[in-house]
Amino acid sequence: MDKTYNPKNIETTWYQFWEKEGYFAPAGGGDPYCIMLPPPNVTGNLHMGHAFQQTLMDILTRYHRMNGNQTLWQCGTDHAGIATQMVVERQLELKGQSRHDLGRETFTQAVWKWKEESGSTITNQSRRLGTSMDWSRERFTMDEGLSDAVKEVFVRLYDEGLIYRGKRLVNWDPVLHTAISDLEVISEEEDGNMWHIRYPRCDGKGHVIVATTRPETMLGDAAVAVHPEDERYQDLIGHDLELPLTGRKIPVIADEYVDPEFGTGCVKITPAHDFNDYEVGERHTLPLINIFTHDARITSKTGMELEHHDNTATRYVLEDADIIGIPQAYRDKDRFEARKLIVQDLEAADLLEKIEPHKLMVPRGDRSGAVIEPYLTDQWYVKIQPLAEPAIEAVEKGDIKFVPGNWDKTYYEWMRNIEDWCISRQLWWGHQIPAWYDPDGNVYVGRNEEEIRQKYASHLTPDTSLVQDEDVLDTWFSSALWPFSTLGWPEKTPELETFYPTSVLVTGFDIIFFWVARMIMMGIKFMGDVPFREVYIHGLVRDSEGQKMSKSKGNILDPLDLIDGIDLEQLVQKRTTGMMRPKDAEKITKQTRKHFPEGIDSYGTDALRFTFASLATQGRGINFDVGRITGYRNFCNKIWNASRYVMMNLDASELDVNDEDRELGLAEHWINARFSQAVDQVNTGIATYRFDLAAQAIYEFIWDEYCDWYLELSKTTLTDDTATEIRKRGTLFTLVNILEQLLRLMHPFMPFITEEIWHRTAPRLGNDGNTIMQQPFPKTSEVTESARAVLTEMSWVKLFILGVRRIRSERDIAPGKPLAVQIMGGTEDEKSFLQANSSYISTLGKISSITSVEESPDDAIIALAGDMTILVPLTDIIDPKAESARLEKELARLNNDKGRIEAKLNNRNFIDRAPEDVVNKEKHKLEETLASIAKLEEQHQRILKLL
């Protein structure tokens, strides 16, 4: 074996082997265990969030597979409507083309082509992480099967009246020309102004002042509202105002929506361009006056008919620029340009009271960055209330459990205030809505045109032409079906039968609303059961300073760079290419050079995975510090070298470790008992999704127990010429046996290094299995009385050794110099511990002799091991001053303890009310402390004499 662990050589080889052998597919007859991979965008790249999440899922998957479950990790990718379409549109842009130049069919073909080319990027990146997904079952949300499921759901919901089409205000992206959901709108505070505009009264009695952050929308005003009880404006209610610049008259209405305290107490009402105003308009039957085009330019359309708006009683949609009274100068102008003109004109007409700087929340599309416009369009909606109610109930009843538990509050909060889901998007890439229109505009919904012609044969003659709705469905519509569509629904497949409901969903809190809630609703609706029993919500990966990782901040870490390493120049280049704002390049370059002066080292997959596991605490933010991964890379090396030690000793010995005639010493019994405890901790950690605690248990066991103590203890036996053969065999066996079990314990966390070492280890124990993946997870053993005795004995032995080491270190005695040690006192147990383990103690403490004395010599340094006093007489080396100071410090600490315990025990209430065992514990503690103080005090007196 090499002296240093080198992950590069082994990782891809093992992965290819696993995949080729089909080890990722469900097998065996155990209880099913299934995880659905949140499908990443098909054209995306694997980022730290994916890597983190997939590591956790892989740990669960490998763990359950080893525990004998029939385990499926269902993988696949998402077509990601807007994101993917934008990527391809950007490519066209470079060629000076738009999607309209190609036309819908050619464009979607181009997207498919791009999907075929780049779709494997992210899945291959996943493979580098060692993820044991069942690639043979990989799905894509626009697969034929999944598209069938989408149509099926749409048609059934429509037939039940749970999908409808309506003209409503939506969040309109004027760059992408599509509706987007509330969740895709990001509002951030920006600097703006508040314009105070005078609206003249028609009766000539002056004017009222309205304030707005968006003066251009005044063209679409349908009224001015005041609070019904606002005394200042009672005489105005019902009267008309002149709407400046348009020649229109608008009424003053009374509505409780108005806050009389705010501004002048007069609010302009623009029903077609503001969500609140829309509702006010609905209450007062105001017309919807649409002043914008799809590009958010001022409309120039004329000759339009008044359109009846059928959702409410009698509301009219006004879209005709002449009727609205839009001055010629504004028509076709961009909204921001129009704003300037309008403000100028108002000023010229002396209708502008004042302009105040004002901070406001500006809504922007999360994909395009464009300012979102509330805009009146025809869209498809899912009536959500009937679906939300059982979904809320499922969590209330405990059919679904959130981990950590308090996420259910967030879920309830959203689900109880949920509004109908707008599912149509004006894109070309996605599932086209299965609705067709006849020439009269009547709508027919069905799985395909043929079905519709049959279903509606009474309405349709064979020669009636039908045109399919141009819109596509929101990406999340198909994602919502993922837990059952991937298993074959609407067919009744064996996989569906076996794996639905799935075991757990592992996801970030950022998509609880987008995805989790919708899967729950759809799962209950169409499968009659929840899609998963548990939802484990993990934190989001941020940089070391807690900042979100983003291209524009230039703080992105690529998980593959952490695995393979990257030099500084390449890293800088990677971070500064393809940026939205090239200006930032300089700053990012500087920052990167400062943070990573040497670039990024190669750490290997296992170190990265272990880092992720150890970071998986319950917090919301996971701050990823590269220093952390260094520590776990070192840990991998530690494991590697511990194994190397074991192998070297096996090779050096002629003993057959598989011969069952062997004898175990205290160290062997001890490490076996400790191992069982470690397994227990790992089981608990995984069962409670505390991957950090599980990882910590592994780390501590290996480093602090197996390496620091057991390996050292084993040396005393193996190098002892007087040790018996069966004793040495017992030691060798325990070394390799614990190692082999450890590898299985660690495998879910670190698949590669464990597989590699396992193949060198397991054969020594007569196990010639093909892969560690298919080996059983280690079992715990019961903590017996004798195991407890072993733990007690060993901890005393350690105490003794630590005492000697401290004496050595604090008095600067050379580490190699053997010490003559004297002992005094001690309980019968301690005396027998010492006798039985003198070999361990002498070797690890580098002790030349141990003699028992009745009285302490004056010139000795002291340490305590329980009741036993350890003395090292060192006339030539001792510095009485230093030793006195050390003892004083130690005594101060003990006296402090003594004071605290005595105060407790002197408190009557404590004696009376505290549980008996707590009181006894304190009494015992006091005895020990007093005894220690007595011993140290005595020694202190002796040392003082030397001064």
Add this chain to the structure above:
RNA sequence: GGGCGAUUAGCUCAGUGGGAGAGCGCUGCCUUCACACGGCAGAGGUCGCUGGUUCAAUCCCAGCAUCGCCCACCA
């Protein structure tokens, strides 16, 4: 405005109603035949503040301060 959460060693974070922990960093010693990606020993914290409950509070409760996130949003 509504909701959720955080505040523990220089940094990043675990943790428990009854003796404050880890990793990294730091200090000293050690190139000892698994490992310097190492070994041994050590320094360092009034557990945000103020009250309350309790025999006992870093932990439970209330208030405050600071910070963060989500949702909504007053024109």
